Amino acid sequence: MDQTAQDFWEKFECWKKQYQSVFHKLIEEIMSCGYSDFDGGFCFRKWHELNQDLVLDLNVSESELSNRIIDKIQFIKGYLVDIYFDGPDFADKYYNFLEFQCPSKCDNAIGIWLEQDLEGEVEAGSYFGFQGFDMNIFCRSVDDIDLASMRNILPFDRMYLRQPKGKIWDEQSIRSVVQQVKEDIEFDYEVIVTPSNKSEELLSINFIFN
Numbered sequence: 001m002d003q004t005a006q007d008f009w010e011k012f013e014c015w016k017k018q019y020q021s022v023f024h025k026l027i028e029e030i031m032s033c034g035y036s037d038f039d040g041g042f043c044f045r046k047w048h049e050l051n052q053d054l055v056l057d058l059n060v061s062e063s064e065l066s067n068r069i070i071d072k073i074q075f076i077k078g079y080l081v082d083i084y085f086d087g088p089d090f091a092d093k094y095y096n097f098l099e100f101q102c103p104s105k106c107d108n109a110i111g112i113w114l115e116q117d118l119e120g121e122v123e124a125g126s127y128f129g130f131q132g133f134d135m136n137i138f139c140r141s142v143d144d145i146d147l148a149s150m151r152n153i154l155p156f157d158r159m160y161l162r163q164p165k166g167k168i169w170d171e172q173s174i175r176s177v178v179q180q181v182k183e184d185i186e187f188d189y190e191v192i193v194t195p196s197n198k199s200e201e202l203l204s205i206n207f208i209f210n
């Protein structure tokens with residue numbers, strides 16, 4: 001392994017240790033309180049759990065929350081492996097979103113929930129370490145991640161987006177983010193992209209890949 005690659009993966013391992021430490025402490029706090037406050041528990045939530053309490057409303061267990069940590073790390077590792085195939089410069093460009101996965105920053109970032117449709121033919125991802133069907137990611141901008149590479153790890157058919165602090169989507173912001181998504185995905189895939197409002201807080205984008 002050359003020095004550039006070594007530095008890249010050492011940086012990931014450092015992030016992983018910090019991520020695990022922060023989130024295991026957060027899980028202990030959530031379980032001891034018997035509820036998850038919005039700022040602390042937000043980063044754990046799936047898109048359909050956003051306005052519900054993980055413990056009081058959904059009865060999510062400590063082991064389930066721990067599994068979500070493991071899945072997130074494995075998904076991100078697979079994603080980083082994928083983008084590194086395009087070279088260290090490309091990988092560095094799409095790496096810095098990791099800082100927004102922490103509890104103190106995710107509510108101030110764009111939230112993205114990727115979901116695979118299980119009703120049709122289920123496609124397997126390219127990274128054996130992650131074989132889930134949904135994942136959330138937080139970033140400053142959609143341009144800070146490579147969605148086409150993420151689809152190699154999780155072959156999603158649907159995406160939900162939430163603006164920072166749950167800001168309501170308007171026509172201009174919808175047009176802007178849909179254009180960003182299309183430019184990313186269409187560079188690698190032949191796809192039909194169809195946006196729709198799931199709610200004022202959530203924008204839903206459906207994909208039909210050919």
